[in-house]
Amino acid sequence: MSAGxxxxxxxxxxxxxxxxxxxxxxxxxxxxxxxFPLLLLLTLLAVFSHAVEGVEDGPYAQRLVPxxxxxxxxxxxxxxxxxxxxxxxxxxxxxIRTMPVSAAGPLxxxxxxxxxxxxxxxxxxxxxxxxxxxxxxxGIGPAIxxxxxxxxxxxxxxxxxxxxxxxxxxxxxxxxxxxxLFLLLLFLSRGMVPVDAYPGWAQPIVRFNxxxxxxxxxxxxxxxxxxxxxxxxxxxxxxxxxAAFGWxxxxxxxxxR
Numbered sequence: 298m299s300a301g302x303x304x305x306x307x308x309x310x311x312x313x314x315x316x317x318x319x320x321x322x323x324x325x326x327x328x329x330x331x332x333f334p335l336l337l338l339l340t341l342l343a344v345f346s347h348a349v350e351g352v353e354d355g356p357y358a359q360r361l362v363p364x365x366x367x368x369x370x371x372x373x374x375x376x377x378x379x380x381x382x383x384x385x386x387x388x389x390x391x392x393i394r395t396m397p398v399s400a401a402g403p404l405x406x407x408x409x410x411x412x413x414x415x416x417x418x419x420x421x422x423x424x425x426x427x428x429x430x431x432x433x434x435x436g437i438g439p440a441i442x443x444x445x446x447x448x449x450x451x452x453x454x455x456x457x458x459x460x461x462x463x464x465x466x467x468x469x470x471x472x473x474x475x476x477x478l479f480l481l482l483l484f485l486s487r488g489m490v491p492v493d494a495y496p497g498w499a500q501p502i503v504r505f506n507x508x509x510x511x512x513x514x515x516x517x518x519x520x521x522x523x524x525x526x527x528x529x530x531x532x533x534x535x536x537x538x539x540a541a542f543g544w545x546x547x548x549x550x551x552x553x554r
Contacts, residue, residue: 312406317413319380334369334422338362341489342429362426363443363515364488367508369418370451371479375472377411378458382471385462390550401547408455415451419444432519439518446518446531450511453535454479460542463549488512507534 320327341361384390384403393403423431433440458475465471483489485499486508495503503509511534514527 310406310409312403313409313413314406316377316380316407316410320376320410320414323376325376333372334365334418335425337368338365338422338425338429345490356430358426358429358431359520360488360516362422362431363512363519364483364486364508365426366419366422366447366515367450367454367486367488367511368479368483369422370415370447370454371483371508372476373414373418374411374451374455374458375475375479377407377414377455378462378475379468379472381407381459382462382465382468385550386468401550404459404546404550407459408452411451411455412448415448419447435518435521439521439524442528443515443518446511446514446528449531449535453507453538456539456542456546460545460549463546482506482508486512507531507538510534 338358338361342357345357381403390403433443457478461475462471485495485502486506487503488508492500492503492509510527510530514524514531516522517524517527
């Protein structure tokens with residue numbers, strides 16, 4: 298095992314603890330992670346549940362909870378990206394470079410901390426969704442798969458934010474564009490309504506969308522249906538996102554700003 302890998306293994310959990318404590322100690326981060334998706338869940342159930350349940354079988358919560366899990370991951374990762382940008386802009390990474398610590402350690406810590414934050418948000422949404430008829434009808438194995446796909450989505454999504462933070466020149470050039478990107482991905486996904494309910498020109502975009510891949514995989518794992526295509530789709534999107542944005546993030550943080 299190389300010295301760099303040993304450093305990552307040794308110090309990654311330390312950076313992860315720091316990242317998670319930063320999240321816990323910020324009320325705004327907690328609200329963006331769990332409060333906003335819960336508010337959106339209650340609002341959409343109140344406004345759209347009858348219309349959507351008339352289009353397809355099953356309670357609207359079965360479709361909505363996976364989408365809101367993804368939305369919680371996306372908007373929660375914005376705060377992680379902003380926090381990482383703050384570290385970069387205030388010289389934190391410069392201090393790390395003077396220590397016998399891998400420069401990728403803070404990145405790994407941010408990813409591990411994001412998994413902890415995502416697990417908390419996921420537990421809250423699933424628990425509340427259960428009160429609105431969200432169920433794991435497909436057995437214990439697929440239910441575990443549901444949580445694994447959510448964690449995979451979390452790891453993939455946070456790399457997008459970390460890469461953008463690593464190349465951003467100001468916080469204003471990071472937070473709003475990142476939030477707008479995630480909002481666009483969510484509203485052009487099958488999480489809100491079935492694909493056929495979108496205009497014809499938008500349907501290919503909706504189908505070829507990472508949010509749709511994750512939502513579909515979790516939806517099928519929760520209530521049944523063909524699994525191979527959505528699972529492979531979510532794995533393919535994750536591999537591409539992590540490879541591309543991970544490379545950008547690692548390469549950028551190793552260069553002095």
